[in-house]
Amino acid sequence: MRRRSLGLAIAVVTVIGAAGCGSSSDETSGSSASDSGKTTQVKVGIIPIVDVAPLYLGQKKGFFSSRGIELKMESAQGGAAIIPGVVSGQFQFGFSNTTSLMIAQAKGVLVRSVANGAATTGNTTTDVTAVAVKENSAIKSARDLAGRTVAVNTLQNIGDTTVREAVRKDGGDPSKVKFVEIAFDQMPAALDGGQVDAAWMGEPALTIAKSQGARAVTSPFAETDSKLTVATYFTSPQLAKENPDLVKKFAEAMTESLTYASAHPDEARQILTTYTKIDGKVLKNLTLPNWPAQYDMASLEKLASLGEQDGLFGDKKPDLKTLFQ
Template sequence: MRRLLIGLATGAVFVAATACGSSDSGGSGSGSGSGSDEPSSGGTTTVKVGVIPIIDVAPMYLGQKKGFYSERGIKLSLTSAQGGAAIVPGVVSGQFDFGFSNTTSLLVAQSKNVPVKAVVNGVASTGKEGADFAELAVKKGSPLKSAKDVEGKKVAANTLNNICDTSVKNSVRKDGGDPSKVQFVEMPFDQMPAAIDNGQVDAACVVEPALATIKAKGGTSIASLFVDVSPDLTVAMYFTSQQYAQKNPEMVKKFQEATAESLAYADSHPDEVREIITTYTKIPGTLLETLTLPRWPAEADRTSLEKLAELGEQDGLFDKAPDLDKLLP
């Protein structure tokens, strides 16, 4: 198992383990071990969650601010990491109680018998070509005009062997190119705009708010990666370890309920989503209105996950086919 976890984390470096909650959100709660094992003062329990500083997790920060978690006796301690491939080992080792991960990384983990269990939906594609919260983006004046053009080029992905490179390969393949010739460069989302500008990479699989930064400088999208996979693509989910779920079923239930309420609230309050992301990302206020918001549906779309599993097999990500029944709630 140790070798499996090391393999999942390869190339996915943790950002400094700093809680990312805003000053009034209680997001900097601390604790040792699995925080949910021992209630803190006031009948609340500190729950440690590994997240990524991107628009996808806005509902969690909103739910924290609106009291959806505290109403259920949960004090969130949110820690930022580079991507799901880094968060998975953190959850399995007990560093985090819950984590946020792209679904491909969860499928890879499940296929390797890493004991992960999705507990609640995370985020979904808008389903709109050219208007999604994640795009294959290039800088202003780039000669690259479509997904096929990144064949033989350098493309930024936040972590390797995750939903970014799988969806890029899918778009390149659909556009008639050879996906095996794409050169992926691993880097955090917030470093991608500068990397495109200075020529470190030719294109980037980038999500909001970094996508808005690229567009503000005249950059454009040459492919809607997630839409190409499935219009209703379940991009990411919140998950825990099987051990934690078995030991803390009541906390898992409370976390599910609070997160589901947060997803629904975010979906119906876009202005508050735009405001909350300024508390945990570096997005300039001038770009807030240009952000493309994702969808936050209550349930995962199984058909889209089956498609991701199919693409993962095609790309050689799995030793054996992942078992969706074991992974999903």
């Protein structure tokens, strides 16, 4: 798995080199069309999960269009896949879990967070992610995951790091957990079919799995830190330098969207039907994350410490003050 992670980092760095040699167009650099009354199309790499509901809600409410930004969302499996798209100019902005951003920066990939994304609810029994098992599984708590196979959406990332921390806190041996990579939307079937012993799922996959009889045994985000900043929206320093006005307007619109979604959870829940395949019962029962307007730096420092303990960053530690400005 470590060789795979290093290979990904090398590929991303290669993309950066290519991006640095390319010329900018109005679309890829998001040039200041909004200043002249025109609309600038902005591509955002996202994961089609509950966490990004404020982005879609902000689009619907006009928080972006009022600033001359026309959003176009493009889906990927995880933050680790979105990062190369942002540094190459395929996307102007991306949504990524914070561990992916830390890994990228530690490997020399130039990224910069510009707005908060999502946070844990802090509830260790009902959170936006959980490790689920089949109803009749012998696994009763986090410590029982030692020696078992657990699905995560991306290996060597925020999922396995926080799962290990939950196992550690529960008195188990985190080094004995075996992780395999499966996309979130495929996890309920993989768990039900016995391909894995457990699956670390985000919403709506978690609620779908529960509707099929699965039960949650631990909530790793909340167990790691009750205010854990889980994900943020980010861009490349190149775009921030070439078009600081666009970056500023996107950040302002995103912050307004987070604040609105937090104050109007029913609207945030309903917007999920526009970009996920969720039936009415799942929609009603799923757990929404917290959407604070600001990062929680103490939680990010703890997550960085866990990543360092797991050997995610190699020889260089991430610079959190630069990454999360």
